[in-house]
Amino acid sequence: MEAQLKLYNTLSRKKEVFQALNPPFVGLYVCGPTVYDEVHLGNLRQFTSFDIVYRYLSFLGYKVRYVRNITDVGHLSDDGDEGEDKIERKAKANKIEPMEIVQKYTNSFHHVAKLFNLIEPSIEPSATGHIVEQIEMVQRIIDNGYAYEVNGSVYFDVKKYLEKHDYGQLSGRKVEDLLEQTRDNLEGGDEKRFFADFGIWKAASPETIMKWNSPWGVGVPGWHLECSVMSTKYLGQEFDIHGGGMDLKFPHHECEIAQSVGADGKAPVRYWMHGNMLTVNGDKMSKSKGNAFLPMELFEGKHELLNKGFSPMVVRFFMLQTHYSSTLDFSNEALEASEKGYARLMNAYKLSATLPSSKQNTEETDKEILTLLDKLRLEMNDDFNTPKTIAVLFDLAALINKINDKSVFVSEAVLSKLQADMKSFVEDILGLHSETKDNNLAVDKLMELILEIRSSARENKDWPTSDKIRDHLAEAGIKIKDSKDGASWTMN
RNA sequence: GGUCGGAUGGCCGAGAGGCUAGGCUCAGCUCUGCAAAAGCUGCUACACCGGUUCGAAUCCGGUUCCGACCUCCA
Numbered sequence: 001m002e003a004q005l006k007l008y009n010t011l012s013r014k015k016e017v018f019q020a021l022n023p024p025f026v027g028l029y030v031c032g033p034t035v036y037d038e039v040h041l042g043n044l045r046q047f048t049s050f051d052i053v054y055r056y057l058s059f060l061g062y063k064v065r066y067v068r069n070i071t072d073v074g075h076l077s078d079d080g081d082e083g084e085d086k087i088e089r090k091a092k093a094n095k096i097e098p099m100e101i102v103q104k105y106t107n108s109f110h111h112v113a114k115l116f117n118l119i120e121p122s123i124e125p126s127a128t129g130h131i132v133e134q135i136e137m138v139q140r141i142i143d144n145g146y147a148y149e150v151n152g153s154v155y156f157d158v159k160k161y162l163e164k165h166d167y168g169q170l171s172g173r174k175v176e177d178l179l180e181q182t183r184d185n186l187e188g189g190d191e192k193r194f195f196a197d198f199g200i201w202k203a204a205s206p207e208t209i210m211k212w213n214s215p216w217g218v219g220v221p222g223w224h225l226e227c228s229v230m231s232t233k234y235l236g237q238e239f240d241i242h243g244g245g246m247d248l249k250f251p252h253h254e255c256e257i258a259q260s261v262g263a264d265g266k267a268p269v270r271y272w273m274h275g276n277m278l279t280v281n282g283d284k285m286s287k288s289k290g291n292a293f294l295p296m297e298l299f300e301g302k303h304e305l306l307n308k309g310f311s312p313m314v315v316r317f318f319m320l321q322t323h324y325s326s327t328l329d330f331s332n333e334a335l336e337a338s339e340k341g342y343a344r345l346m347n348a349y350k351l352s353a354t355l356p357s358s359k360q361n362t363e364e365t366d367k368e369i370l371t372l373l374d375k376l377r378l379e380m381n382d383d384f385n386t387p388k389t390i391a392v393l394f395d396l397a398a399l400i401n402k403i404n405d406k407s408v409f410v411s412e413a414v415l416s417k418l419q420a421d422m423k424s425f426v427e428d429i430l431g432l433h434s435e436t437k438d439n440n441l442a443v444d445k446l447m448e449l450i451l452e453i454r455s456s457a458r459e460n461k462d463w464p465t466s467d468k469i470r471d472h473l474a475e476a477g478i479k480i481k482d483s484k485d486g487a488s489w490t491m492n
Numbered sequence: 493g494g495u496c497g498g499a500u501g502g503c504c505g506a507g508a509g510g511c512u513a514g515g516c517u518c519a520g521c522u523c524u525g526c527a528a529a530a531g532c533u534g535c536u537a538c539a540c541c542g543g544u545u546c547g548a549a550u551c552c553g554g555u556u557c558c559g560a561c562c563u564c565c566a
Contacts, residue, residue: 250561283559326498333516334505337515341515347529385506388507388514390506391505391506391515392514394514401529402530
């Protein structure tokens with residue numbers, strides 16, 4: 001393992017050492033949600049994966065400009081270039097403005113993002129806010145000969161593009177395969193000249209609500225275009241990292257590359273990162289299978305597949321126990337296991353702040369801790385390996401507990417490094433925070449008093465009183481832990 | 493049908509030629525009035541069939557199954 005950050009680049013299908021284009025700056029673009037409905041749990045996982053990327057790059061000292069868009073127009077309900085705009089369809093069904101739909105689900109997305117402790121992007125641009133730029137990009141593509149207009153729509157000319165460039169290198173698609181489809185599809189009478197061509201500007205029908213004037217008539221931008229436009233505008237023609245779900249590799253990301261090359265002659269992205277999908281009890285999560293639940297349903301336990309609710313931080317922790325590039329399976333059992341593990345880890349984390357240091361017998365433990373702290377960095381450097389990082393944190397948790405039990409000892413210098421790193425990795429990098437309610441002074445005083453009464457009851461072996469206090473507090477969500485040094489308490 | 497990825501212990505999940513991943517569960521023990529918490533100990537797995545190698549969960553070939561995207565058919 002290296003001391004340098006390595007990440008898996010979909011483009012080369014290899015782990016590569018990360019080298020920023022213009023250090024210390026890093027440009028990070030992530031495909032955001034289409035706000036026609038509540039954010040999907042699978043979406044949330046992608047955002048969490050890239051939240052980690054953002055957090056870790058920042059930890060390493062990079063100044064990251066993180067752009068995550070909001071798709072509020074142009075994403076069609078059926079794959080391909082036919083079909084209706086997802087947002088517009090929903091708006092018509094509810095007899096409200098498309099922008100009301102956009103606002104509603106944008107708000108709801110932000111709410112969930114906050115619960116999930118996702119860091120807000122530096123810029124969150126929307127497609128409708130960049131119509132002018134999209135029209136300009138379409139024009140540049142036409143000017144360069146890579147697009148043609150038919151009946152007010154503009155299509156990207158893949159065949160033309162293939163003469164000089166590679167189309168399909170990101171997703172591993174072969175040009176010949178695409179060409180083979182051509183013969184059948186050319187007969188179709190489609191506006192497109194070639195099966196693989198894709199719309200970058202679509203003529204709008206009179207009924208369409210959201211539409212704009214353009215040199216080619218009234219229309220709407222194609223879905224793939226917005227990401228090219230907004231990443232170029234805010235991160236430049238070439239930037240560092242572009243992320244998104246696996247399912248976006250083709251055609252979405254492939255089209256982005258073609259558009260940027262077509263418009264500006266440059267491949268836009270140095271490192272492409274793709275997160276994997278979600279399954280439920282081993283099945284693909286999908287609405288048609290009835291096994292898709294929403295983030296809020298998961299938090300509240302309001303779904304028939306869920307035995308109970310799981311707090312946002314538990315779900316976040318659960319997600320991070322799987323590498324972003326692997327499929328992640330949701331099940332009650334797995335979630336419950338994570339819930340317990342999470343509590344244990346956070347407990348140790350809290351404990352780490354109050355550990356005693358020692359002046360002797362610290363050598364072995366010091367060394368062990370230092371090794372583990374180094375390992376935290378090595379694991380994160382290895383393509384953001386959060387599961388391994390968490391495994392190391394558990395090793396540290398075991399040591400923290402031992403130090404607390406005074407079975408091993410740590411020097412002051414190593415202890416303060418341990419405390420600093422625990423904070424960095426648990427809170428800043430993994431983005432986990434304690435979910436216990438903020439205590440106020442009155443509650444603290446109250447608990448101090450109650451525990452004092454209980455303690456004297458216990459000295460008198462008045463077990464009924466002692467247990468009554470413990471049980472009643474437990475009902476109120478306050479847990480008492482007895483130890484040799486007296487009792488402590490936690491509240492959820 | 494095409495492209496890509498995957499199959500790991502009771503469950504979840506890392507790893508990727510020799511070295512205990514980790515979490516949860518379960519059992520036993522220590523501590524304890526009881527419980528909880530914490531600690532200790534135990535539970536040795538890599539879909540199947542071949543091959544390469546001193547040595548393979550890890551490499552190669554094949555088989556089966558699963559997933560994503562694309563396509564075809566209906």
